[in-house]
Amino acid sequence: MTDTTLNRMGDHHHRTEDFSGLPGNLMMWILILSELAVFGVALVGFEIARAFDPATFDAGQAHLDRLLGGLNTLVLVTSGYIVALGVEAGRKGLKARASRLFIAASGVGSVFLVIKMMEYSATLSAGYTIDSDTFFGLYFMLTGFHALHVVFGIGLLLVVSFWNSVENLETGAAFWHMVDLIWVLLYPIVYLIR
């Protein structure tokens, strides 16, 4: 275990009262907080739009595959778990293991995109596009914007698996957990609540 790791762990016990002790680079956290704000507003906006036109939203939601969406939740939380194990390995100085776990997590993450493509192709071939109505407009916008973050996240996991300092691993993992967190809110709101 390196001195920095020990310091980091030691610091944790003194950092319970203030605004410090976040893992990874602070710039990443500024990004995370702004992303969470944007998605939070968008998801509440989605539900408000629904309140004014429940019939359209019900009809649209009936065409979504709740099971595929649920499967994607399991995929993302599993990938998040693997990344968390990777950070743990990195802190113990097990760099090769950390890199392998990050590459594995990006592989599991890409399953999310495969399932998302299956979902989109089913929706599009049923004749529903971003222009169909308010529901499908918001559905494609929210899930598409999120999927874009998954693509970027997978890239980031691969980059930090190569340049695998503890700070890089923590920063890449933090972004990936944010993508996971947003999906955990987006899926129930867009797919499940009828």
Add this chain to the structure above:
Amino acid sequence: MAINRLTIAWGVLLALSVTALVVGNAAPGHAHEALGVLGAAGVLVTAFLKGREILLHYLELKHAGRGWRIILLTYLLLVAALVLGAYSVENLGFLDIVRK
């Protein structure tokens, strides 16, 4: 040997995801007023608990300053509460006056 807390979080997340799918499928939807609100509330509780698990154990807020925990858990609660509020207002018929 104690089970790694990251593994416990993963198990909790898998269990809550399956619970959300079951509750979401069983919920009768917006035609059933109070029961629909109950179903939506159930789904949002699982979402809040999942978010909390990710924030505390994967984003490691349990080790960070208390301020971060308060801000981010309040954010989760606020999104869930506002979504449930918007859903309930429509579901319980308060918007019918506006629409007419």
